[in-house]
Amino acid sequence: MKKIITIFMLAMSISFSLAAQNSLNTTLIGHWGYGPCIAVAESGNYAYIGSGFMLLVIDKTIPSAPQKIGELLLLDDIMDIKVLGNYAYIADWGAGLRIIDISNPSSPKESGAYDTPGYAQGIAVNGNYAYIADYDAGLRIIDISNPASPQETGFYNIPGSAVGISVSGEFAYIADGVGLRIISISIPTNPQEIGFYETSGFAWRVVVSGDFAYVADDESGLQIINISNPASPQKVGFYDTPGQTYAVAISGNYAYITDAENGLRIIDVGNPVSPQEVGFYDTPGYAKGVTVNGNYAYIADYSAGLRIVNISNPSGPQETGFYETPWYAYKVAVNGNYAYIANETAGLRIVNISNPSDPQETGFYNTPGYARGVAVRDNYVYVADETDGLRIINISNPASPQEVGFCNIPDYAEGVAISGNYAYMANSEAGLYIIDISNPSTPQEVGYIDTPGTAVGVTISGSYLYIADESSGLRIVDISNPASPQEVGFYATSNYTEGVVISGNYAYVADGTNGLRIIDISNPSNPQEVGFYDTPGFATEVSVSGNYAYVADNSSGLRIIDISNPASPQEVGFYNTPGRGDGVAVNGNYVYIADGEAGIFIIHNDLLSGINNPVSNQGNGYVQNYPNPFTGNTTLAFSMENKVQVNLSLYDCLGNKVSELLNKELPAGEYQIPFDGSALKNGVYYYTLTYGNTTKTGKMVKAE
Secondary structure (H helix, E strand, O other), X not given: OHHHHHHHHHHXXXXXXXXXXXXXXXXXXXXXXXXXXXXXXXEOOEEEXXXXXXXXEEEOOOOOOOEEEEEEEOOOOOXXXXXXXXXXXXXXXXXXXXXXXXXXXXXXXXXXXEOOOOOEOEEEEEOOEXXXXXXXXXXXXXEOOOOOOOEEEEXXXXXXXXXXXXXXXXXXXXXXXXXXXXXXXXXXXXXXXXXXXXXXXXXXXXXXXOOEEEEEOEOXXXXXXXXXXXXXXXXXXXXXXXXXXXXXXXXXXXXXXXOEOOOEEEEEOOOOOOOEEEEEEOOOOOEOEEEEEXXXXXXXXXXXXXXXXXXXXXXXXXXXXXXXXXXXEOEEEEEOOEEEEEOEOOOEEEEEOOOOOOOEEEEEEOOOOOEOEEEEEOOEEEEEOXXXXXXXXXXXXXXXXXXEEEEOOOOOEOEEEEEOOEEXXXXXXXXXXEEEOOOOOOOXXXXXXXXXXXXXXXXXXXXXXXXXXXXXXXXXXXXXXXXOOEEEEEEOOOOOEOEEEEXXXXXXXXXXXXXXXXXXXXXXXXXXXXXXXXOOOOEXXXXXXXXXXXXXXXXXXXXXXXXXXXXXOEEEEEEOOOOOEOEEEEEOOEEEEEXXXXXXXXXXXXXXXXXXXXXXXXXXXXXXXXXXOEOOEEEEEEEEOOOEEEEEEEEEXXXXXXXXXXXXXXXXXXXXXXXXXXXXXXXXXXXXXEEOOEEEEEEEEEOO
């Protein structure tokens, strides 16, 4: 059970609003924002689920075959969803309240937003108001009478952490970890606490039905509180579930409880004093959110997406259908127009990155294990699938990848590299395994070497294999005879060697808390450290291109290190992603970060672009646009000191000219050039102002 607490608290602690990201010499270009499924709501023929940063609209008309028909990328983890009429109201963690127009379910659009001061964890909607459980900022009451311009009306700071909320009549009922708080909202501008009941566990969620509040109280299960006198709530009954109760829905005489690793529990609450379990369904993931309508319960099952369970017979609930979502981007490889993501329980995900500002999933293959490593060559992807060894996937049709072969090997397959006819597998405590893949349909083990540590990463250069062996550092293995690999040298780093890449005579090692280590491997039998850079996080993987090393630094996101002088590497750029930077790949000017539960971030290295800085420091005067970001129209402003020929042009993030706004001789003065960008796709654009021998550059963002 502790595992579930750790996973969920991690999901909360890693999430911050993208607006608050810090960066240097980098630009966020695109985001494939799938992650864990925590929240679910339903209305009519549709279920609305949160998958990390993504709102997914699922057509559930046929419960046995639910289909995604729409999606919208939001700014942070979706923690709770309520649907009323044509709008979905979303508690979007660090990004506050988001109001989504779902009148066209296939094309949801944000209508308005209110960035609450805390972390929006729960939401209730009643009439013209949305009530936000805003974690450390308590209760926030938002007037939503105009969905395009929601405004805070009132708030109440509570002693605990507001995580769940239900509204009934003139009262808001808040689960705040410590227990149940009852707040009078009869005057929205001045809410006041009138009652409190301290539960024995951690109060996550609450729902009200009649005279009772039903509290999902973590390890203390379901708590039933009589609220007929709001000033003096009293517990009348409880049911201690086997796991950790997170959410509850009430329908008739039954409470439907999500109980983390113990799935859905159905409790008869017809007698609130003596609730009894009558049935359960053990979902494949970690049951978090739940809603009920008619004969079906809809469950947000964390790593296993949406599960639809038939509850017409409460004593024997059965799964009718499901829609699995990606949830944890662990490693990433890039080849051509596609990124290939090792997505742990969600297997291999294939994402089209031809337009970096708008990455789209093209296809997926659910491997049987936990996809932890990925390599691509020609028409095949090779997946290190933890307990299920090596999986070989044909990707000649990216929309329909198919497994063609596999090879089961001992222990946990963590990493894979391909060279010639062989796949080299970093296989945890079983060391290195060499697989003949000359016939992809029948891969065969031909050799292995048991490293002293835990092999988690592997790369190849010439006749040598370089293994990231965690506590045993870097191991160098001669693979000239694949049937009999031999260790020829090693370098014991001072922390946990998690990843390694080779460039020239150097091995660049991601060494956990000790950052980037640069090892001279010109003599493989005697490798020597020549330089290092201590990154602020926990270095898990590294990629090298040109003079830069790109480090996936876990909680510190992406770090860009100048390695032109290996003896004195220097950080020259970074992008603090909101998740856990576990994997990194580089293709041209773009860096792809596998950011755990926050998905994939596509980041531009501005140091490599000819249009790299928001404002150039060449010459005098200024050049800028406003508003920025913009939705349709923006204005570009600049100044001229002398009469001169002026060119003002706009480029997309790939360097393609989008428009020439101006090309003429101008006298000295200040100018404002309106630009209609309504036809542009959302994304990052650059404008260049050239006059005489001077060029100035700015960056603007189209966002609707």
